[in-house]
Amino acid sequence: MNKDTHMPSLLEARDLKKVYTSGPQSVTVWQDVDLSIAAGESIAIVGASGSGKTTLLNVLGGLDRQDEGQVLIAGQDMAQMSEGERTALRNREIGFVYQFHHLLPEFTALENVMMPLLLVGKSTREAEPQALASLEQMGMAARAQHKPAELSGGERQRTAIARAIVNRPRLVLLDEPTGNLDQKTAAQVENVMMELAQSNDTAFVLVTHDVSLAKRMDRCMQLSELSLQPLP
Template identity: 60%
Template sequence: MSDARHAPSPHQETAMQRTAGQTMLECHDLTRVYREGPQDITVLDGLTLTVNAGERVAIVGSSGSGKTTLLNLLGGLDRPSRGEVRIAGESLLNLGEAALGRFRNRHIGFVYQFHHLLAEFTAVENAALPLIVRGQRKKVAEASAMKLLEKVGMASRADHKPGELSGGERQRVAIARALVTDPSLVLMDEPTGNLDQHTAAGILALMDELARTAACAFVIVTHDPALAAHQDRVMRLDEGKLSEQPRASTAS
């Protein structure tokens, strides 16, 4: 008989089911076309991308090149005009809106450029929200959220609402919220853009730890050459196409 005292927590179970090198994200022929008046504007044109568990991939490119559109497609926030996205072996095309929402909560963490924190909630409540949506008791969810807030240097500000926090502090809360569910894949849009050098270094160290110990995959959109160069691979998005870049060519 197994001893329940030594059973892994749900967080541990998720990490145990992932192994470095396992394919975590695949997209094939990913295309997004927008209609603008009488014209069709192709923003993404037949992209192919594979990211393994434990791998960190930066995507660089000029403003307006479609980087945020790509993140939205990878996270199931938008639907492609053509092509397919698979995360943890599941095709997002097969999921209706309700199932897609549940899947995102289980597998995907988002760090948006503009935080999207709920103004009426404290930092710890915002960070705990994905777990509460999942059905965890508030006290348990907030305990998990506090551990992440400690790691991003925000434990002392846990009871403050977003209006009482600086831009950099709000960004750190958003990062904690993205990581609190132990996601398979984290999508980040300029995650360190509002952070000072010391704090940014701490966030990078946390990402390194999660990639190494929990086999979490990261896709990071950035204009920052130093942030891009810190990742395992750098891809450039240009004229709707992705191409792998040498480390010396990360400037956007």
């Protein structure tokens, strides 16, 4: 995406360590993880299954807690916030795209995409056109009134991406965003990412097995042997 990476950090992770404990057993998932992301920058994280990529993504987004280190969003230390403050920050500043869409089955695609807007206090009248525009950006406007069970796997994932970007967050975290998409739709997702990076200075961190997609990001990092290292 060729964004200037000398801008101030939007997200900064310092000396992160994550440990899973089960009874007397403790397993270090990763340690000494440092990562700095500027506004408008895109970073891909690759690594073997079980290396802790999704766990790292969840820690960066404040959905999980690290055991050591700091995560700062726009200079704010997430560990120093109350749960309510973290939730408000996530709703306002961060969009999430999961490997599985996590759409609410009882609501239409349009209603699902409206949710982040309603959570930050927008009225239905304000939220609906904005959500419809986000669906249109993902080629899903014609399916706006369909519930998730009536959508294909690729359509559900596109709806989930529309939901993640609807409030124009400063940071979007994506876990295998193109895993259920065909090549044409995956390219469409990448184009939307590039548009948001350029027009809104949105930063993207994505976990992916798609090497070709990873190489098109500004930077590519590999999670292996408990640490995060840049790939040339």
